[in-house]
Amino acid sequence: MLSIPSSIIQNMIEHARELAPHECCGILSGKEGEISDCYRITNILANMSEQELTRFDGAKLSDLQRLSPEERADIAFQMDAREMAMAQRDMRSKGLDLLGFYHSHTFSPARPSLTDITIAMEFESYRAKLNFPEPFHLIVSLEVADQPVVRAYRIQEALATEVPIHTLN
Amino acid sequence: MIKVRIPTPLRPMTGGKSEVEMAGSTVSEIIENLGSAHPGIKERLYDEQGEVRRFINIYVNEEDIRFLTGKDTPLKDGDEVSIIPAIAGGS
Numbered sequence: 001m002l003s004i005p006s007s008i009i010q011n012m013i014e015h016a017r018e019l020a021p022h023e024c025c026g027i028l029s030g031k032e033g034e035i036s037d038c039y040r041i042t043n044i045l046a047n048m049s050e051q052e053l054t055r056f057d058g059a060k061l062s063d064l065q066r067l068s069p070e071e072r073a074d075i076a077f078q079m080d081a082r083e084m085a086m087a088q089r090d091m092r093s094k095g096l097d098l099l100g101f102y103h104s105h106t107f108s109p110a111r112p113s114l115t116d117i118t119i120a121m122e123f124e125s126y127r128a129k130l131n132f133p134e135p136f137h138l139i140v141s142l143e144v145a146d147q148p149v150v151r152a153y154r155i156q157e158a159l160a161t162e163v164p165i166h167t168l169n
Numbered sequence: 170m171i172k173v174r175i176p177t178p179l180r181p182m183t184g185g186k187s188e189v190e191m192a193g194s195t196v197s198e199i200i201e202n203l204g205s206a207h208p209g210i211k212e213r214l215y216d217e218q219g220e221v222r223r224f225i226n227i228y229v230n231e232e233d234i235r236f237l238t239g240k241d242t243p244l245k246d247g248d249e250v251s252i253i254p255a256i257a258g259g260s
Contacts, residue, residue: 023259025256025258044223044224047223048223048224051213052224054213055178055257056259060259063259064259075259076257076258076259077257077259078224078255078257079224079255079256079257080223080255081221081223081224081225081226082235085233085235085236105260107260108260112258113258113260115258115259116258116259119257119258120258122176122178122254123253123256125187126174126176126251129174129251130228130231130251130253
């Protein structure tokens with residue numbers, strides 16, 4: 001179970017809508033399964049060089065290489081590492097934990113893609129060594145424009161399991 | 170020696186190793202030595218201006234070097250350097 005204030009759910013949906021068709025991304029912090037803060041992070045994908053795209057793997061990399069830089073951000077995101085570090089520092093100063101990551105799927109359902117799972121597993125391999133708690137992965141889908149959907153997942157051993165969201169008013 | 174954690178996308182350059190030991194007294198020296206031992210890796214970490222690429226975080230132990238003294242952050246025996254790409258994904 002993950003508890004999120006309705007204002008933060010609304011904030012994530014607004015973020016997704018503002019950036020559409022590009023994917024948005026951000027970080028959520030809080031304590032013990034209850035989100036209290038949301039940090040919007042820049043999706044820098046459209047500004048990444050061809051060489052930097054090799055950060056992605058096989059099929060996704062081929063897809064990205066076929067598109068223009070602007071179009072790439074429609075199907076993927078890369079968080080700005082500096083903003084991510086700043087957010088982590090801010091949450092640490094407030095005594096909060098990094099509880100989750102969110103991003104949007106502009107044209108597809110609110111479930112993790114193969115790329116999402118691969119990169120979540122990559123993060124998982126570093127996480128414990130850096131003392132980060134296990135994150136929730138949230139996806140905002142704008143597939144049906146007037147009916148945005150937000151879902152949360154745990155991703156373990158290459159499997160995504162949906163976690164119910166309890167909305168706090 | 171300093172233990173350096175290598176992220177998944179760069180492991181083909183270290184023969185598949187997730188951790189390597191490097192000599193160096195600053196982060197910058199470690200990256201230089203890493204680049205000499207494993208050609209191509211430095212270019213994956215630094216941009217054309219020689220700055221850490223915008224999607225990469227480098228930690229010394231549990232602190233991001235941006236909040237220490239950047240690439241000049243001093244290292245002592247037993248410190249651990251982790252190279253971590255920021256979260257990404259795609260639909």
